Amino acid sequence: MRLRNSNQQWGGVAKSFHWLLAVLILAMFVLGWTAESYPMSPTKLKLFGLHKSTGLVILALVVLRIAWRAFNPAPALPGDTSALERLLAHATHWLLYVLMIVMPLSGWVINSAADFPLKIYGWIRVPHIAPVSESLQSSAEAVHLTLFWIMALLVVIHVAAALWHHFARHDTILRRMLPFTHLH
Numbered sequence: 001m002r003l004r005n006s007n008q009q010w011g012g013v014a015k016s017f018h019w020l021l022a023v024l025i026l027a028m029f030v031l032g033w034t035a036e037s038y039p040m041s042p043t044k045l046k047l048f049g050l051h052k053s054t055g056l057v058i059l060a061l062v063v064l065r066i067a068w069r070a071f072n073p074a075p076a077l078p079g080d081t082s083a084l085e086r087l088l089a090h091a092t093h094w095l096l097y098v099l100m101i102v103m104p105l106s107g108w109v110i111n112s113a114a115d116f117p118l119k120i121y122g123w124i125r126v127p128h129i130a131p132v133s134e135s136l137q138s139s140a141e142a143v144h145l146t147l148f149w150i151m152a153l154l155v156v157i158h159v160a161a162a163l164w165h166h167f168a169r170h171d172t173i174l175r176r177m178l179p180f181t182h183l184h
């Protein structure tokens, strides 16, 4: 398997980042809502611990992913892609990158403002990144929730676009991101 991207296809590293992060982020949506809806209990705290730890791991992975992306140009879009389609694809992808960074940061701010001790998987102690403040905590909660809805909407559009490419446009956009698929 090629690790680097080619002009036609994503390489193994970009694919691994994409699918690992896709699974982790979808898991975070479920974990966030499940933790939120639980009554106060040790299980709720455990679920939140898992949510926050995984969120910080996502933050680290996204930074690495963007660094890899910076040194490894993306495959070209098909020649018949219109200017509008290019703009929409780039805008959605970059917004998703921004959200993958800002979403965990806003969660981290909630946690810091609430003065909640945080250890990644009960193991590495994480410092606060914001002052302890009830009003900051509630604004950060509002931001976290709003960003979630924006991100969920973008993911739906993103997946719909991938399926549209595959089933309506019959191009290689979806296949070139799939694991174990080699295009010539």
Ligand code: HEM
Pocket: 025, 028, 029, 030, 032, 033, 036, 051, 052, 053, 054, 055, 056, 058, 100, 103, 104, 105, 106, 107, 108, 109, 110, 111, 118, 141, 144, 145, 146, 148
């Ligand atoms: C990509 C990363 C993340 C995603 C997709 C995500 C998603 C969510 C979702 C869907 C909820 C439930 C809805 C809501 O109340 O906002 C939630 C709640 C929450 N998340 Fe995250 N989260 C992420 C990262 C983090 C991180 C890194 C932390 C803390 C270090 C965190 C802390 C919290 C807290 C404290 C709540 C409860 C908020 C409240 O009580 O209103 N999240 N998150």
Ligand code: HEM
Pocket: 018, 021, 022, 023, 025, 026, 069, 074, 075, 093, 094, 096, 097, 100, 155, 158, 159, 162, 173, 174, 175, 176, 177
């Ligand atoms: C079943 C779910 C998903 C499918 C089918 C899918 C499909 C794809 C495909 C086919 C591409 C390549 C586009 C191209 O070659 O130009 C892509 C890129 C991308 N996907 Fe997904 N994706 C999914 C989930 C997600 C999720 C959950 C996220 C993050 C929240 C995400 C973030 C991205 C980003 C940022 C890119 C742009 C890569 C770059 O240009 O560096 N994807 N996706």
